[in-house]
Amino acid sequence: MDSHALQDFQSALTCSICVNYFLEPITIDCGHTFCRPCLYFCWEEAQTPRCCPECRKIAEKTDYRTNTALKKLASLARQARPRSVSSSGEQLCRRNGETKWLFCELDKSLLSAPCSEYPVHSYSPLACVAEENRVSDEKIVKKMDPLWQKTQEMQDNLNKEIRKSESFVDYVVLRRNMIKVQYQMMHLFLLEEERFQLETLEREAQEILQQFRDSGIRMAQHREKLKEMYRELTELCHISDIELLQDLGDIFERIELLEMQKLQPVNPEPSSLHITGILHMLNKFRVHNGLIQGWTNRYMSLPDE
Structure with missing residues (x-):
């Protein structure tokens, strides 16, 4: 894939509000897609009729299902991002000088590939572990929806x-x-x-x-x-x-x-x-x-x- 096609692909998976890869993407009536939290916060702070942040068309409803296809693609795009190396050298292994890109689930630390060979470690690629915690229904996303519902309930009580x-x-x-x-x-x-x-x-x-x-x-x-x-x-x-x-x-x-x-x-x-x-x-x-x-x-x- 050439650079222009890659940029277009990344842009198609990017939320225009937060300018990051989609997190819980939802597609509203007009066809535009945004992260669910981004859109909710945008509507919350606008204090105007709920409309699309891009085309300003009025949204007919507020409860939209997650676009699972885009969610999966955005997740893969995040995992495929180049690993960054800290300028301070904190992500470089002192033993072998290689980049620490594996995550040990036992002691919550980063490992390089050679260090992962020790049997005391249970490791996975850092990007995969992070993404699993980011979008898994058992992790962050599962906590977000109830919090937002309680936020809306509190807003209703405030309005009353x-x-x-x-x-x-x-x-x-x-x-x-x-x-x-x-x-x-x-x-x-x-x-x-x-x-x-x-x-x-x-x-x-x-x-x-x-x-x-x-x-x-x-x-x-x-x-x-x-x-x-x-x-x-x-x-x-x-x-x-x-x-x-x-x-x-x-x-x-x-x-x-x-x-x-x-x-x-x-x-x-x-x-x-x-x-x-x-x-x-x-x-x-x-x-x-x-x-x-x-x-x-x-x-x-x-x-x-």
Whole structure:
């Protein structure tokens, strides 16, 4: 295979997002292929409708099967990469100076080909062991899918918390407005109560004052009659004997009638209107607890999705 064909082959097995050989390649609706983790992270960070990173076509679904053919080819391409030699010489065997490209599974160390002949070592080519751990369903890939599912579950829980937080803000706004309206109603109620109390007091005061005025007039008239009778008795003492005896019976009769007229003083009993107390006032504007709980449930509970 010439160099241009090799480059095209390697490019066909390379993810355009991470620019590495495919890891768990998936082909989406538009036909483009990406590593599953790369595409998921790309969609996660975009915060836009899920679309192809290359052609921007909207992806109809999010759950795609692994392209097993490309997965196998990408795995072979990774294993076929030239082995790199560290500039520090750490990958060169001190015994024979050869490259250490075999992996000992017992002590997790690198070996050169001659060193692998010792029976204490259980070895395999480094690229094969690494690739097996990289793409095997029992190794890294098997751990990745559950982690991503838990990530999405946590994102769903986060979204629910955000929605509940927003609903709680709406609930607080509603309660704030309700409180303002209730206290405005209480203020109007107190003004109306004050007006009623003052009008009632004024009306009763006028009625009682009129009673005092009428009683005063009657007492003044009665006093004048008593005073006049007293004057007649005084004058009676100075008339002649015959006139005294003739008029005495008449004046005594009038005195008796006058004394029978006993005027009673006014004892007003104004109505003692109850001034609304704070508890009574709050009872008039008490909101049923069930209604409050209903509002709370409405704004704080969200259906499971």
